[in-house]
Amino acid sequence: MKNQAKMILEKDFKISEIDNRIYGSFIEHLGRAVYGGIYEPGHPTADEHGFRHDVIEMVKELQVPLVRYPGGNFVSGYNWEDGVGPVEQRPRRLDLAWRTTETNEMGTNEFMQWAKLVSAEVNMAVNLGTRGIDAARNLVEYCNHPGGSYYSDLRISHGFKEAHKIKTWCLGNEMDGPWQIGHKTAAEYGRLAQETAKAMKWVDPTIELVACGSSHRKMPTFADWEATVLDFTYDHVEFISLHQYYGNRDNDISNYLALSLEMDDFIRSVISIADYIKAKKHSKKKIHLAFDEWNIWYHSNEADKQIEPWSIAPPQLEDIYNFEDALLVGCMLITMLKHADRLKIACLAQLVNVIAPIMTESNGVAWKQTIFYPYMHTSVYGRGVGLNPIISSSKYDSKDFTDVPFLESTAVYNEENETLTIFAVNRHLEEGLHLEVDIRNFEGYEVIEHIVLENDDIKQTNSAQGTPVAPHSNGNAKKENGGVKALLPKLSWNVIRLAKQK
Template sequence: MKCTIHANKQFVRGTVDPRLFGSFVEQLGRAVYGGVYEVDHPASDEEGFRTDVMDLVRQLDVPVVRFPGGNYVSNFNWEDSIGPKENRPTRLDLAWKALDPNQFGLQEFMHWAKKVGTEPMMVFNLGTRGLAEAKELVEYCNHPGGSYLSDLRKSHGSEDPFDIKLWGLGNEMDGPWQVGHKTAEEYGRLASEVGKAIKLFDPSLELVACGSSNSNMPTFPKWEETVLDHTYEVVDYLSLHMYFRNDEKDIATFLACSASMDAFIETVVHVCDYVKAKKRSKKTMYLCFDEWNVWFHSHDKDKQQTPWIVGPSLLEDVYTFEDALVVGCLLNSLLRHCDRVKIACIAQLVNTIAPIMTETGGDAWKQTIYWPLNYASKYGRGEILECRVEVASYENKQYGTIPYADTLMVHHPETGEIDLFVVNRHQSESLALNLDLTGFGPDYHVFEQVVLQHADLYAVNDKDNPDEVKPSVVAFTDKNTSALQVAPLSWNLLRFHR
C-alpha cells in the first residue's frame, strides 16, 4: 500500500512544549507505596525512593509530574503530609477506599522530583477544602521565609522554597464520584476566587482549571463554557481527561480511537475561543491534557480488592502490544494539537495504569506502552509540520473514515533533522512510504528506523519476560529513501538528516 507524505518546513503547526510528555503520580494503589517509594526494598535510597524506578523515569525524561491526584486530592489535607514522619496521621482515602499513612508526602515528593529531574504540578483540594487551605499551601511551598508557614517549612528541613510554578485547581470537579463534587457555577466561582488569591501572591504562577472528566459527560461542553465564564482571565490552562478501552477486542476500532481524542480537543478549543470572543479578550486559553491512557484490563480485578489497606493493587493494567500501538496514535494526536495542548500527563507513571511496573520487593520493568512514550519524549520536541498524507482508508462504524497510516512529522531547526512517527493500522499490508520534503532540499535521507512490532497483538512484558515487546533499530547507509517500508500493525520512528 502506497503512502505519500508531503511536508514543507515553512508550514509549521506549532512548537512542542516539553511538558506535553508529562506524567502523574497519585496516592492510588501501588503508584507510591511499592512503586516510587518502598523503604525496605534493596534498591531504595536513604529516603526510601526506589532507584531502579528512578532510573526508568529518568530515561523517559518526564518534564512534569502531577501530584497528588487525581480523585485522591479531593479528600487530602496537605498539612498531614509534612513534618516528622512519626507525627503524621494515617487517614482514610475515600476515593480509593485505602489507608494513607502519609509517609510519602509533600516534602518527599519534592525531593523525589528533584532526583528524577522533573518539575511538579501540584493540585489543590477543592473538594473538601478551599481558598484558605490553597493559599496556605502556596505560602508553605513558595515563600522564601519570614512568615509562619514558610518558617514552618524551614523547620522541616527545607530551607529554600520549593518554587512550584504549575498548580491545578482541583480534579474532575464535574464528576458525581468526586468527593466534594460541584456544579459548574459552584466550581467556577471557587476556582476564580482561589486563582485570584494565588495570583496576588505571585502573578507568574500558572493555573489549570478543571475541564470535563471526559467527552461523554452529560455536562460537556457546557461545563467548559460556564467555568471559563468565571475563570477566563485568571487561569492559564483548561484540563481534559480521557481514557481508552477495547473490551470488544476489535482492533480496527481500537486503533481508530485517537479520533475521539482529536474531536475532544477540537471541541474544547472551539469553546475556549467562543468564550474569548464573548469576553472580547486578547488572551488565548491553552489546554492541559493531564490524564490520558489506555485503561480497561484491570476493571474486574479491582472489584475484588480488600478495602482500607495501604497500597492495594489497583488499576494494574498489564499492557499488550496492541495497547502500545494505540498509545503511539494518542501521542501523535497530542503532538498534532501542540498549538493549543501545551501540557499532558500520561496516567500514571508507576504500577497504576502506567508505563513502568514493579514487583514489591522485586524488579522493575518497562511495559509495552513505555516504548512509544520514550521515543516521543526524545524525538518529539520540535516543530510539528502540517503534512498532507495520501493513503487508503477504511470505514469504521464508530469513528467513520480512518486512514491506515497515522503519521506525525517533527522538524528540529537547530540540527536540521526530521523525525517521522508512523503507526500502520492495516492488519495485513505494509506501507510503502513516499516522502515529498518540499523546502528541505534534495539531500535528506533516512539514517535510522525504530520499529515496534510483534506477531501477537496480546503479547505483554512482565517480570519473567520484561523484553518480550521491545523496539528494534535499523541503521541505513544507503541514501535512497524510495524503498521505505512500514510493516502491518507496527509503530515506527524514521529519522532523516542531510
C-alpha cells in the same frame, strides 16, 4: 490496490514550538504508585530517602518533564498539612476516593525531592473538594514563598530552606464527577476556582493555573461545563483540562485503533469552546489545553473489585498492556502533537504501577510495559517544532468510524540539532504500508535510524520475566530520489530519524 501513503514535509509548514510538558505524567496516592512504586524503603536499589533507583533510571529514560501530583480523585479529600513535617507525627487517614488507608509517609517535600532526582517539574493539584481558598493559598505560600511568613518559615523548619518554586497548579480534579468528593455544579466550581485562583496568584503571581474541564467527553454536562467554568475563570487561568481513557472492550482492533480520531475531535471541541468564551469576553487572551489524564484503562476493572477496604497501598488499576495498546498510545501521542499550538501540557496517567508504563515487583525488579516505548520515543525524539505534514493515505471504515487513514503520522523538526523525526503508525491488520515522504527543503538530511515496534501477536504483553514487545532498529527506511521511502510493517509503531550530514 496496495496499502500506501504519501507525506510532504516543509520546514515552513509549522504548527508550533512543542512545549516539552506535553510529555508529562502523573503520580497519585493510589494503589502502588507511591508506596511500592517510587518509594520502597528496604528495596535493594532504595536510597536513604526510600526512593527506588531502578524506577528512577526508567523515568529518566522516558525524560519525563512534568509530573502531576498528588491526584486525581485522592486530592479532593487530601489535607496537604498531613504530609509535611516529622514523618513519625503524621496521621493515618481514610482515603475515601479509593477506600484505602493513607499513611502520609510521602508528602509534598518528599515528592519534590524525588522529582529533582528525575529532573522533572511538578504540576501540583489543590483540594477543591473538601477544602478551598484558604488551604490552596497556604500551600502556595508553603511551597513557593522564600521565607519570612508563617507557612514559608514552616517549610524551612521542615528542612527545606529553598522554595520549591512550583510553576503549574491544578485547581482541583474532575469536579464534574458525582464520584468526586465535594462534587460541584459548573457554577459552584467555577466561582470557587475563580476566587481560589485569585488568592493563589496574589501569593505568587508567576504561577500558571489549570481549571478542571470535563472528566471525559461523554459526561452529560460536557461542553456546558467547560463554557460555564471558563466564563468564571477565563481571566485567572492559563489552561483548561481534558481527561480521556480508552479500552478495547469489544475486542475490535480496527475500531480500537481509530479511537485517536475521537481524541482529535475532543481536542478540537474544547478549543472551540475556549475560543467561544474568548470571543464572548472580547478578550485577547488565549486559553491553552492541558490533557492532564490520558491513557488506556480497562484491563484491571474486574480485579479492582476484589480489593480489601482500608488496606495500605493495595494493587489497584494495574492494567497489563498488550501490543495493540502500545499502537493506540502511539496514535494518541501523534494526535496530541498535531495540536501543539494549543495543547501545551499532557500527563500520561499514570507513571508507575497504576495504569502505567513502568511496573514493579515488591522487593524485586522493575520492568517496562508495551506502552513504555512509544511514550519514550516521542519524549526523547519529539522535542522541537511540530510540523503540519500534508498526508494522503489509503483508508478503511470501522464500526464507529469512516475514512480512517491506515497511516497515522506527524513529524517534529529540531532546527538547533538539525534533526527531523517522523512518527508513524500503520493501522493495517494484514499489510505493510508503502510510505513515501517528500522532504523537499531538508537538503542534506539522511536517515540515521528507523525504529520499529511490531509483534505477530496483538495480545502479547511484557512481564517481569521478559519483554517480548520491544523495539528494534531494523526498519528499512532509506533516502531515495531526494525523499524517504519505507515499508512500515503491518500493525506497527515507527520512528524514522533523519539528521543533516556535516
